[in-house]
Amino acid sequence: MRNLPCLHLRIRRLPLPDPSTMQGRISVLRIPSMLVILPSLQMNRSKKILAVFGSTGSIGRNTLEVARRHPDHFSVRYLTGNSNAELLIEQIRAVRPAAVAVSDPVARNTVRDAVGDLTTVLNGANALDEIAGRDDYDTMVSGLVGFAGLLPTTTAIRAGKSIALANKETLVVAGEIITALAREHNVRILPIDSEHSAIQQCILGEHDADISRIILTASGGPFRGYTAEQLRGVTPAQALKHPNWSMGNKITIDSATMMNKGLEVIEAHWLFGVDPDAIDVVVHPQSIIHSMVEFSDGSVKAQLGIPDMKIPIHYALTWPDRIASDYERMDIARIGTLTFEQPDPETFPCLRLAYDVLRTGGSAAASLNAANEIAVDAFLHGLLPFPGIAEIIEECINQLPQHRLSSIDDVLDADRDARNWTKNRIAKTASQ
Numbered sequence: 345m346r347n348l349p350c351l352h353l354r355i356r357r358l359p360l361p362d363p364s365t366m367q368g369r370i371s372v373l374r375i376p377s378m379l380v381i382l383p384s385l386q387m388n389r390s391k392k393i394l395a396v397f398g399s400t401g402s403i404g405r406n407t408l409e410v411a412r413r414h415p416d417h418f419s420v421r422y423l424t425g426n427s428n429a430e431l432l433i434e435q436i437r438a439v440r441p442a443a444v445a446v447s448d449p450v451a452r453n454t455v456r457d458a459v460g461d462l463t464t465v466l467n468g469a470n471a472l473d474e475i476a477g478r479d480d481y482d483t484m485v486s487g488l489v490g491f492a493g494l495l496p497t498t499t500a501i502r503a504g505k506s507i508a509l510a511n512k513e514t515l516v517v518a519g520e521i522i523t524a525l526a527r528e529h530n531v532r533i534l535p536i537d538s539e540h541s542a543i544q545q546c547i548l549g550e551h552d553a554d555i556s557r558i559i560l561t562a563s564g565g566p567f568r569g570y571t572a573e574q575l576r577g578v579t580p581a582q583a584l585k586h587p588n589w590s591m592g593n594k595i596t597i598d599s600a601t602m603m604n605k606g607l608e609v610i611e612a613h614w615l616f617g618v619d620p621d622a623i624d625v626v627v628h629p630q631s632i633i634h635s636m637v638e639f640s641d642g643s644v645k646a647q648l649g650i651p652d653m654k655i656p657i658h659y660a661l662t663w664p665d666r667i668a669s670d671y672e673r674m675d676i677a678r679i680g681t682l683t684f685e686q687p688d689p690e691t692f693p694c695l696r697l698a699y700d701v702l703r704t705g706g707s708a709a710a711s712l713n714a715a716n717e718i719a720v721d722a723f724l725h726g727l728l729p730f731p732g733i734a735e736i737i738e739e740c741i742n743q744l745p746q747h748r749l750s751s752i753d754d755v756l757d758a759d760r761d762a763r764n765w766t767k768n769r770i771a772k773t774a775s776q
């Protein structure tokens with residue numbers, strides 16, 4: 345359909361009276377004095393079977409809600425969680441998955457005791473990988489947070505699954521390897537991140553050579569406009585209050601430091617093959633424009649919507665089609681004003697650090713990511729002041745030798761070294 349824009353414009357899609365007997369719609373092509381009924385591409389499409397990794401997290405919960413609202417299109421076969429046994433039990437009762445992986449051993453026992461008769465609760469450290477490699481699902485929703493997402497996502501790509509990717513850290517630490525692997529296995533990685541979903545939609549129907557610039561929008565987080573002096577005193581509770589989005593703790597702190605936008609610059613580079621110099625960031629506090637693309641003729645396309653992760657998740661799961669939804673709609677007149685500012689990389693150095701490691705290449709981005717995960721955790725536990733997050737990451741990437749990454753094992757090594765270095769550095773600071 346995407347190759348036939350003129351035809352597409354003339355097609356009206358009408359719902360069938362009985363969706364249980366025929367999923368999807370018929371297409372009615374109106375040509376003057378003629379009415380042709382075409383079989384739709386969607387007509388006999390069966391349900392997409394999902395494996396939701398990180399189902400107890402913010403992305404996971406939103407994904408289950410998308411699936412729950414569209415039972416004709418999605419069926420959830422696998423769930424995974426870590427320590428939130430209570431929520432996982434609730435999800436298992438509602439979804440009835442074939443199997444679940446629970447990483448935390450205490451939570452695993454609780455889940456098994458409560459709902460072991462309803463599903464298989466897989467044992468052991470390899471449970472995530474075991475599910476990722478199974479052959480009876482279509483799409484992995486990669487919703488784990490942090491480096492933990494890398495191995496299961498890699499396994500799913502090797503198994504030829506479609507990847508709906510929220511776990512940006514996978515592309516940050518191993519972008520070159522992961523994109524090569526996806527090409528080798530003919531796997532499409534569809535971004536869930538709202539900015540990248542926006543870019544994906546803006547470039548539909550365009551030639552790669554015509555893309556001249558990607559403009560990622562950033563909310564600016566809770567500390568937009570703060571001075572370096574003001575940032576010294578901010579607490580985890582303040583940093584966890586994101587103005588627009590409700591997300592997991594790690595990404596919320598990343599948004600406050602602007603590291604999230606830095607990780608997204610790297611993610612955009614690997615997803616869309618655009619040079620770091622052609623990726624800009626603009627602060628847009630309302631989070632209504634999710635990102636923009638500038639083309640060679642000076643035209644700029646933007647994608648807009650309310651800040652609701654169900655929409656980009658839905659798009660990643662339904663691409664290349666659009667399936668109707670009843671999510672809240674945007675009322676642009678009520679929003680009234682959209683504003684834009686330059687980011688402030690002096691006060692928020694994480695954004696600059698992300699550009700630096702992207703230009704350096706090799707293991708530098710894996711070091712940045714590992715140092716960031718450790719530093720964010722230390723900040724949340726009161727072991728590091730807020731500006732200490734960027735300081736320690738910068739020190740880590742300057743101190744550690746950087747290598748070329750030729751395999752996932754190389755990435756694991758780089759991650760481990762940077763984690764150890766950062767933990768030791770924080771422990772030393774704390775004991776001074």
Ligand code: NAD
Binds near residue numbers: 403486536591593
């Ligand atoms: P979250 O903290 O809410 O959820 C993380 C999930 O991963 C949970 O199910 C948790 O149990 C699981 N998990 C955490 N550590 C684990 C481990 N070591 N082993 C196994 N499972 C583990 O995080 P989130 O906000 O849903 O974010 C998930 C990913 O999506 C992140 O990479 C984030 O950057 C990205 N993302 C999130 C949003 C959002 O709106 N939340 C938007 C864009 C991108």
Ligand code: MG
Binds near residue numbers: 538608
């Ligand atoms: Mg984002």
